[in-house]
Amino acid sequence: MRIDVVSIFPEYLAPLKLSLLGRAQEDGLLQLDVHDLRDFAFDRHRTVDDTPYGGGAGMVMKPEPWGLALEAVLASLEAAERRPTLIVPSPAGEVFTQALAYELAEEPTLTFACGRYEGIDERVLEWAGERFRVRPVSLGDYVLNGGEVAVMAMVEAIGRLLPGVVGNPESLVEESHSDGLLEYPVYTKPSSWRGHDVPEVLLSGNHGLIARWRREQQLRRTAGRRPELLVGADASGFGREERAVLAELGYDVVDGRLERH
Numbered sequence: 001m002r003i004d005v006v007s008i009f010p011e012y013l014a015p016l017k018l019s020l021l022g023r024a025q026e027d028g029l030l031q032l033d034v035h036d037l038r039d040f041a042f043d044r045h046r047t048v049d050d051t052p053y054g055g056g057a058g059m060v061m062k063p064e065p066w067g068l069a070l071e072a073v074l075a076s077l078e079a080a081e082r083r084p085t086l087i088v089p090s091p092a093g094e095v096f097t098q099a100l101a102y103e104l105a106e107e108p109t110l111t112f113a114c115g116r117y118e119g120i121d122e123r124v125l126e127w128a129g130e131r132f133r134v135r136p137v138s139l140g141d142y143v144l145n146g147g148e149v150a151v152m153a154m155v156e157a158i159g160r161l162l163p164g165v166v167g168n169p170e171s172l173v174e175e176s177h178s179d180g181l182l183e184y185p186v187y188t189k190p191s192s193w194r195g196h197d198v199p200e201v202l203l204s205g206n207h208g209l210i211a212r213w214r215r216e217q218q219l220r221r222t223a224g225r226r227p228e229l230l231v232g233a234d235a236s237g238f239g240r241e242e243r244a245v246l247a248e249l250g251y252d253v254v255d256g257r258l259e260r261h
């Protein structure tokens, strides 16, 4: 996969060169190109912002540098990518989820446009919509200073799903949000630490029992920490034992979906 990021702080994205994603780039699994928006601003101060029409606080990112930067990215993408995806991080976008990470990991290229100040002049999104598939995406319901931290989180979540990036692909299957539930608690040696013991079942060597215990823990943890993930969930994947645990936790199956009783 090829990823292009446009930002006024290219150095902000430096951590993406480390660890698993750094190795993925060395191995040719991921190409990450970070572009400085100011390289497309040609006045003496390389200005990228101006006051908002209609008044109000703060500054707005000017359209001209964005148009030139995105044109340059488009020109450098393979001709085969007719309408690449442009992610515009924004607290006013759809919320980023593991499901969206999986969807975006299928794309051959992704371009990210990091806003700053009060955001990017809306006409850039209109113009880009004729050339890219534009998706405003939010990291969550809070406001960051700029899009860079959001891009780092999204690129890491997407990048680790690319084939070959995570050593053991099994670890992607069981983790939180892969099947709508949170992951079960995990333990390592020693089996007893400061008076806290690893649950007996994990030492039993009985893989069937361990799998059942882990599944139950997933249900209990999800109900306790993120009950909204269960309400309305498709119940077809839950067997008799799981439904019994869910009933104990306060969830019934109604018309194939989970409801709180």
Ligand code: SAM
Pocket: 088, 089, 090, 091, 092, 113, 114, 115, 116, 117, 118, 119, 120, 137, 138, 139, 140, 141, 142, 143, 144, 145, 146, 147, 148, 150
């Ligand atoms: N005035 C904007 C609003 O209220 O929607 C917020 C602008 S914010 C200070 C500056 C930039 O940070 C945004 O353009 C966006 O790129 C990024 N940003 C802030 N919060 C974000 C979030 N929750 N998810 C993704 N990007 C965010």
